Amino acid sequence: MSKSPFNPDNQHESTSHKVVVALERISEAFRVLLWNEGKVHGLSPIQIQVLIFLKYHSQEKCKVSYLADEFNMTRATISDTVKALLKKKLITKEPEPDDARSFTIHLTTRGASVAEETEQFTREILIAVENMNPESMALLFSGLTDIIHHLNKAGIITVQRMCQTCLYYRKNHMGAEHFCELLNKKLESTELRLDCPEHELISLEQ
Ligand code: SF4
Numbered sequence: 001m002s003k004s005p006f007n008p009d010n011q012h013e014s015t016s017h018k019v020v021v022a023l024e025r026i027s028e029a030f031r032v033l034l035w036n037e038g039k040v041h042g043l044s045p046i047q048i049q050v051l052i053f054l055k056y057h058s059q060e061k062c063k064v065s066y067l068a069d070e071f072n073m074t075r076a077t078i079s080d081t082v083k084a085l086l087k088k089k090l091i092t093k094e095p096e097p098d099d100a101r102s103f104t105i106h107l108t109t110r111g112a113s114v115a116e117e118t119e120q121f122t123r124e125i126l127i128a129v130e131n132m133n134p135e136s137m138a139l140l141f142s143g144l145t146d147i148i149h150h151l152n153k154a155g156i157i158t159v160q161r162m163c164q165t166c167l168y169y170r171k172n173h174m175g176a177e178h179f180c181e182l183l184n185k186k187l188e189s190t191e192l193r194l195d196c197p198e199h200e201l202i203s204l205e206q
Contacts, residue, residue: 023147029125037121041114043088046071046081051090051115054107058197062105069158090114138190145192161199163192168200 003010005017034045041048049071054062061070068078082105085091090111093103107115129137145162152160163169168182176186182198193199 026125030122033121033124037118041118043114043118044081044084046073046077047085047090048118048121050078050081050085051107051111052119054091054105055112055115055119056195059104063102064105066159067105072158085111141192142189145194148194160194161196162194163187163196163199165201166196166199167202168198169202 003014003017005011005014005020007017011017011021031045034048037043038045038048043051050067053067053070060066064075064078064082067073067081068075071078082091082093086093089108092106092108094106096102096104129140132140145164148157148160148162149164151157152162152165163178163180166180168180170179170181171177173179174186178187178189178192179185180187
């Protein structure tokens with residue numbers, strides 16, 4: 001059995017264990033900040049996350065099935081979230097022209113304004129990141145994208161619209177470490193995207 005990162009003795013011996021514990025603390029901060037924002041607006045964390053997602057993503061992604069994959073939740077949980085947001089008049093739903101059982105979800109004017117207020121829940125985390133020097137921030141971003149990519153390949157987090165899982169992404173191509181064939185340009189490490197609107201998923205087997 002591998003050593004636990006939660007054992008302080010292991011942390012003293014290993015930077016990787018300390019990094020895991022640090023990531024856990026940061027995930028705790030996101031959880032607390034989301035709950036605090038939810039208390040102000042009378043919303044649950046997932047209700048806030050769905051509102052923010054709807055604000056920035058195209059119509060074909062604003063469906064129960066996509067949201068369930070996006071947030072790694074069951075369709076039943078997302079359906080309950082959608083029902084609650086409909087009741088609060090923060091969203092509306094529109095049936096698909098070719099399938100009356102399926103629908104897309106849209107923010108109402110009030111929903112858009114709540115999304116705009118609640119998306120500020122990360123402000124303290126952003127302040128801490130912006131206080132870093134550019135080199136440390138670039139290294140942090142590179143390390144985090146590697147971790148996210150690994151978790152995606154391991155099937156732990158599902159939907160990722162990041163360069164490393166995109167059909168158009170090329171590694172070590174045309175003299176560049178990262179290259180986008182759609183944009184036909186070299187991407188610096190800090191230009192790699194985590195949520196690209198043009199992302200096309202490649203199969204994980206590739
Ligand atoms: S289309 Fe977007 S996600 Fe895909 S490689 Fe280009 S920039 Fe990255």
